[in-house]
Amino acid sequence: MAAAAEGLGEAEAEALRLFTALGLGADKARETLKNEALSALLRQAAAQAQGALGPAIDRATGTLLYNVASRLKDPKRLGFLVGCITSKKIVTDLQLSAALDYVKSHPLDPIDVADFERACGVGVAVTPEQIEEAVEAAISKHRAELLAERYHFNMGLLMGEARSRLKWADGKIIKNEVDLQVLHLLGPKTEADLEKKPKAAKAQAAKAKPAEVEKRRKAAVVVNGAESLEERSLMEQLRGEALKFHKPGENYKADGYVTTPHTMALLEQHLEITGGQVRTRFPPEPNGILHIGHAKAINFNFGYAKANNGICFLRYDDTNPEKEEEKYFTAIREMVEWLGYEPYAVTHASDYFDQLYSWAVELIRRGHAYVCHQKVEEIKGHNPPASPWRDRPVEESLLLFEGMRKGKFEEGEATLRMKLVMEDGKMDPVAYRIKYTPHHRSGDAWCIYPTYDYTHCLCDSIEHITHSLCTKEFQARRSSYFWLCNALDVYCPVQWEYGRLNLLYTVVSKRKIIRLVETGAVRDWDDPRLFTLTALRRRGFPPEAINNFCARVGVTVAQATMEPHLLEACVRDVLNEQAPRAMAVLDPLRVTITNFPAAKALEVPVPNFPADETKGFHHVPFLPTLYIEQSDFREVLEKGYKRLTPGQPVGLRHTGYVIAVQNIIKDASGHVTELEVTCTRSDTAEKPKAFIHWVSEPLVCEVRLYERLFLHKNPEDPTDVPGGFLSDLNPDSLQVVEDALVDCSVRAARPFDRFQFERLGYFSVDPDSTEKKVVFNRTVTLKEDPGKA
Numbered sequence: 026m027a028a029a030a031e032g033l034g035e036a037e038a039e040a041l042r043l044f045t046a047l048g049l050g051a052d053k054a055r056e057t058l059k060n061e062a063l064s065a066l067l068r069q070a071a072a073q074a075q076g077a078l079g080p081a082i083d084r085a086t087g088t089l090l091y092n093v094a095s096r097l098k099d100p101k102r103l104g105f106l107v108g109c110i111t112s113k114k115i116v117t118d119l120q121l122s123a124a125l126d127y128v129k130s131h132p133l134d135p136i137d138v139a140d141f142e143r144a145c146g147v148g149v150a151v152t153p154e155q156i157e158e159a160v161e162a163a164i165s166k167h168r169a170e171l172l173a174e175r176y177h178f179n180m181g182l183l184m185g186e187a188r189s190r191l192k193w194a195d196g197k198i199i200k201n202e203v204d205l206q207v208l209h210l211l212g213p214k215t216e217a218d219l220e221k222k223p224k225a226a227k228a229q230a231a232k233a234k235p236a237e238v239e240k241r242r243k244a245a246v247v248v249n250g251a252e253s254l255e256e257r258s259l260m261e262q263l264r265g266e267a268l269k270f271h272k273p274g275e276n277y278k279a280d281g282y283v284t285t286p287h288t289m290a291l292l293e294q295h296l297e298i299t300g301g302q303v304r305t306r307f308p309p310e311p312n313g314i315l316h317i318g319h320a321k322a323i324n325f326n327f328g329y330a331k332a333n334n335g336i337c338f339l340r341y342d343d344t345n346p347e348k349e350e351e352k353y354f355t356a357i358r359e360m361v362e363w364l365g366y367e368p369y370a371v372t373h374a375s376d377y378f379d380q381l382y383s384w385a386v387e388l389i390r391r392g393h394a395y396v397c398h399q400k401v402e403e404i405k406g407h408n409p410p411a412s413p414w415r416d417r418p419v420e421e422s423l424l425l426f427e428g429m430r431k432g433k434f435e436e437g438e439a440t441l442r443m444k445l446v447m448e449d450g451k452m453d454p455v456a457y458r459i460k461y462t463p464h465h466r467s468g469d470a471w472c473i474y475p476t477y478d479y480t481h482c483l484c485d486s487i488e489h490i491t492h493s494l495c496t497k498e499f500q501a502r503r504s505s506y507f508w509l510c511n512a513l514d515v516y517c518p519v520q521w522e523y524g525r526l527n528l529l530y531t532v533v534s535k536r537k538i539i540r541l542v543e544t545g546a547v548r549d550w551d552d553p554r555l556f557t558l559t560a561l562r563r564r565g566f567p568p569e570a571i572n573n574f575c576a577r578v579g580v581t582v583a584q585a586t587m588e589p590h591l592l593e594a595c596v597r598d599v600l601n602e603q604a605p606r607a608m609a610v611l612d613p614l615r616v617t618i619t620n621f622p623a624a625k626a627l628e629v630p631v632p633n634f635p636a637d638e639t640k641g642f643h644h645v646p647f648l649p650t651l652y653i654e655q656s657d658f659r660e661v662l663e664k665g666y667k668r669l670t671p672g673q674p675v676g677l678r679h680t681g682y683v684i685a686v687q688n689i690i691k692d693a694s695g696h697v698t699e700l701e702v703t704c705t706r707s708d709t710a711e712k713p714k715a716f717i718h719w720v721s722e723p724l725v726c727e728v729r730l731y732e733r734l735f736l737h738k739n740p741e742d743p744t745d746v747p748g749g750f751l752s753d754l755n756p757d758s759l760q761v762v763e764d765a766l767v768d769c770s771v772r773a774a775r776p777f778d779r780f781q782f783e784r785l786g787y788f789s790v791d792p793d794s795t796e797k798k799v800v801f802n803r804t805v806t807l808k809e810d811p812g813k814a
Contacts, residue, residue, distance in 0.1 A: 040064060043071050046080075047087030057091075066094040070107045077111040086110060089121055102128045105136065114147045119193065146193035156194055159187040160202045164210065175211050176218040183207075209665030212715055214808065261332075262580045270329075271519055273301045273491045279519045283507045291516045295489055303335025304491045307361065307368075308481065311341045312348035313535035314550040314557040315360045317571070317592070321526040324575040326494050327366035336369035338488055342481070343375050344474050346464040356550075360558040364568045374480050375466050377487055381475050382430070384483060384513050385441060385456060389422045393512045394456060396425040397442045404442075409452055412442065426457075432472045434459055443479070447505050454478040454505060482506040485518045493520045497584065524584040526575070528592070529738040531556045532750055537741070546754055547734070553802050554734040554758050556589075564731065565779050565789025565804030567603060570596040589733070593805045600779060600787045600804065605633035608645070608678065608718040609767040609782040609801075611728060613652040615699040616719070619687065621649035622704065626722070631679045631770070643770040647680055651721040652766050658700065660689065667715040669700075676707055676716035678783065683710045718783045723766035727800045729791065730760040767799070774799060781807075 037058060044054035044067065058064050070090045074082055082090070089110045097103060106124060109115045115124055123145045128136070142148065163186040164171065171178050183203045188194065271279045274296040277288060307326040309315065315323075330337040339361055343349055361368065374381075388394040397404075397412045404412075422441075429439050441457040456479035463469050482505075485493045493506070500522045510517035532538065533556060541547045541555075550557050553564035561571065574595040578585050608631070627647040634640040653669070662670040669675045674685040688701035707713070733755055740750040771780060776792040786807050791800040 040068055043068065047071060047082060047090060048084035049087070049091060063095055066097070066100060066103060067091060070094050070103060073104060073107045074111050077108075085116075089115065089118070092118060092121055093125070096125055098125075098129060099132065109145075109147075114142065115145060117193075117195075120145050120147070149193045151191050151194040153198070155191055156187070156198055156202050157206075159190040159194075160199065160206050162190070163187050163203075164206055168210075171207070171210060176207075176214055180204075180207065212665070212667035215716065262576070270492055270521060273299060273303055276491075276517065276519045279521075281503065281507070282517075282519060283511055285511050285514070287514050288511075288517070291514075295516045299489050299491070302491075303330055303333040304338070304489055305330045305335065305494060306338040306340045306485065306488060306490050308340045308342050308484075309357050310345070310348075311343055311350070311353040311357060312345065313353060313538070314356050314559050316533040316558065317528055317556045317561070318526045318533060319360075320364065320558060320571050321575045321578065322494075322496070323361055323364055323366060324572055325523060325580070327361070327364075327368075329492065329494065330369075331366075335491070337366070338370050338372055338490075339368035340372045340484060340488070341374065342477065343373050343464070343466065344476065344480055346460060346462040346474065349465055351465060356559055360562075363558070363562060364572060372484075372488065373466060374475070374484055375464060377484055378467065378471060378475075380487065381480060381483060382473075384515075385475070385479070386423065386426065387513060388443065388456070388509075389419060389426060389441075391512065392419060392444070394422070394441055394443050396422045396429070397440050397453075398438065399440075401437060404453075404455070412453060415444065415453065429457065429459055429473050430471075432461075436461060441473075443505070443509065445505055445508050447501055451501075478502060478505055479509065482509050482518070482520075483513075483515070486510055486515045489516060490518045493518045495520055495522050496525045497522045497582065498525070522582065524581045526578055527584065527586040528556055529586060529588055530733045530735050530740070531589070532735075532741055533557075534741070537750060540751065544751060546751070553729070554731055562777065563789075563791065564802050565600075565777070565787065566592075566596050567599045567779070570599040573599070590809050593809065596805050597787070597807070600781065602634075604779040604781045604787055605640075605643070606631065606635065606783055607643075607768050607770050607780045608720050609726075609728070609765060609785060609788075610652045610654055610718070610720050610723070611762050611765045611785065612655040613720075613766050614655045614658055614697065616651050616653055616684070617699060617701050618649045618651070618684065618704050619701050620703045622682075622706075627680075629679050631768075645679075645720075645768045645770060646722045648721045651677075651719045652723065653717055653719050655697075657717045658686075658697070660697070668717055674705075674710070674713050676713040677704075678716050678718050681707050683707050683713050718785075720766045720768045723768055724772060724799060726765050726767045726771075727798060728762040728765040728788070728803065729800065730762065730803045732758050732760075734758045765801070767801070771799065779804065 041054050041058055044057055045051060047067075049057065057067060067090065070093060071082070074086065074090055078086070090107065093103070093106050093110065097106065106115070106121075106128070109124065110121075115121055124141070127141055127144045131137075131141075160183065163183045166186070167178070167182065180203060184196070184199055187199050187203065188196065191199070274292050276282055276292060277284050305326045307323055309319065327337045329335070339358060341354060341357070358368075358371065385394065395412070395414055395417055397414045399409075399412050399414075403409065425439060426441055428434060429441070436459045439459065440455045442453040443456050444453060446452050447454060455476050457473045457475055459472060460474050461472050464471060464474075482493070499520070503520050503522075506520045507517055527533075532541075538547075538550060538555065538557070542549055547554060551559035551563045553560050558571075562568075570592070574587075574592045577591070577595065578587060628644045629647045630642040630644055632638045632640075632642050657668045657675070659666060659668070659670050662673055667673075667675075669684070669686065671686045671689070674683045676683050682704040683706075684702040684704050686700055686702055689697055690699040690701065692698050735750070735753045736755050737745045737753050739745045740753040743749070746753040767782070771778075771790075774780070774790045774794075776790050776794060778790045779787060780789075780801075781787050784807070785803075787804040788801040789804050791802050793800045
């Protein structure tokens with residue numbers, strides 16, 4: 026049906042099904058179909074593979090078949106290479122690349138199969154022991170530099186050297202082994218390891234050629250007025266460098282724009298009203314909370330206007346009173362302002378109900394609309410049957426439409442439809458429908474409400490929007506957008522489409538989030554495990570990080586589906602500069618210093634930002650009784666363990682003291698409950714292998730630790746999650762630590778204040794906090810969890 030709707034012949038439709046069966050996405054399959062040479066090779070490869078393996082081809086094999094068809098320069102070798110793939114001689118893309126290089130450099134027949142297989146690593150099995158030995162050799166070679174530079178060392182060198190010894194080894198396994206052995210050698214990262222190396226960056230910039238320096242300068246992201254050498258800011262992308270939008274008043278130059286005898290006069294009038302100013306709008310439906318995808322839309326609409334000295338309206342599309350609630354109106358505006366944007370004006374589609382109704386009457390008079398009595402089910406989908414009322418007399422439609430307005434019909438008994446066929450094949454879209462639901466602003470004044478297809482372009486026209494920026498799924502409505510404005514002889518803006526922003530491991534559908542709330546899987550729309558903007562704010566994500574993430578995604582027409590860890594990386598970048606340090610212990614072990622050096626508590630100064638002590642200090646008490654993490658002590662020393670054990674002292678962060686175990690106290694079950702230690706000034710003791718965090722006279726707080734809400738990347742995809750998204754919930758997505766211990770510097774913290782708990786991660790104060798107990802949400806860990814990548 027989908028292929029038929031696209032106007033494909035039987036052969037093309039069959040090829041499309043074949044390509045998707047190989048694992049290609051729908052868009053990629055259609056793109057491949059347009060390339061005749063590639064399409065022919067891929068069909069030939071698939072037919073040969075199905076002959077050998079049967080009709081069902083696994084996705085990994087399908088990917089290899091697509092790669093060989095798209096990269097092979099000599100089609101006569103296709104059959105030979107497909108045979109190697111189906112016989113499982115070639116099973117990785119690395120082997121395929123070697124195979125393609127081999128056949129390119131050996132154009133003459135026959136191929137020396139034995140030599141070919143040697144060159145492509147056919148049958149080579151790399152054991153875990155071999156990988157371990159290769160990584161050990163690489164680390165041994167660079168041991169001195171590793172110990173000196175620690176985690177600032179370029180780990181890519183270790184990867185490269187191990188890979189050069191084991192050409193056909195899995196790169197992911199090598200990386201995991203490198204990470205493991207480096208951890209054994211260096212121990213966990215310290216605060217110094219997490220700090221950047223600004224001097225090295227400056228030295229590198231000094232050595233760079235002037236052209237390279239200028240290129241980097243142009244590639245800078247602006248964050249709070251400061252530049253960081255990463256990517257162009259969204260502002261720079263939206264100033265016309267990445268998008269060649271029309272200038273205000275030059276709408277007719279845009280591709281696909283339809284001109285009429287009245288167009289130029291209307292544009293001249295439009296320029297008089299706007300003064301040539303760029304005007305955009307952000308038009309959310311107030312029937313749910315905004316999510317991460319809306320953040321891109323907000324940045325795009327408000328950002329494009331700001332970048333071009335224009336204005337942006339916040340316009341609520343409040344045309345469906347059944348689903349609209351005041352809390353959504355409030356939350357939407359809060360989120361727009363939280364991201365740093367101030368609307369030029371806040372408007373509502375309902376502001377224009379009288380004008381929209383008058384234009385609907387005029388549309389009927391001009392013969393462009395009619396009252397229809399087909400049921401909703403009859404007009405759903407593409408190419409529905411033509412309405413038997415399509416050619417009813419204008420006077421009759423005017424009378425019936427007035428009857429709809431006066432409440433003479435039941436819901437679903439009549440609609441007003443426009444006479445046009447849209448780009449996606451939908452015929453005669455509905456302009457008005459009957460709903461006997463009071464409106465939050467107009468009350469019972471109306472019982473008919475306009476649809477998006479009718480309302481949106483006309484509201485844009487009323488507000489003299491210059492650039493109507495929409496996500497790409499609205500591209501099929503562009504023709505109706507232009508048609509309706511021109512049918513009524515009103516100013517016609519230009520609709521431009523851009524790609525949606527989606528995240529893996531989440532759902533953003535309003536209906537699905539409501540189901541999560543109803544089933545108790547999450548608390549509400551602002552549950553920190555969701556990716557609504559209110560949830561991200563509650564979790565502690567700074568708005569600058571979300572805006573930077575949108576900038577990194579870029580201004581693209583293609584849909585972008587991103588991993589959450591890319592957003593989390595933007596959060597770390599901002600919080601590293603914004604979140605003051607504090608110490609907290611989540612799993613406490615009591616420690617008593619038997620030779621404490623003072624008769625009363627000592628005040629220990631702790632820098633708020635260790636990398637920049639000019640940002641001030643806070644003081645924490647240091648007493649004979651303190652608490653450390655259970656994981657920072659082991660009774661038996663193990664290889665690679667750098668923290669506290671009998672016989673292995675550790676330093677206490679910021680105190681200037683080293684502690685050594687003297688006595689281990691256990692309960693009746695043998696569990697360690699307390700350590701008795703002695704302390705020595707660090708300037709007189711041997712330098713310890715590690716420094717650990719601690720708390721003394723701490724606040725007892727609640728800490729909530731979050732993991733992904735879903736187990737699979739695409740919880741909405743039935744092929745990944747046959748039981749539906751509710752069956753894919755991660756049972757460990759929330760862990761609550763009721764009695765975490767946090768140093769007293771956070772005593773005055775308020776909701777949404779953010780901190781870095783040393784060695785643990787970034788945390789934000791939750792609004793559930795009370796005077797008796799502060800509640801913290803873990804925003805992100807200090808570094809990306811390799812298991813999430």
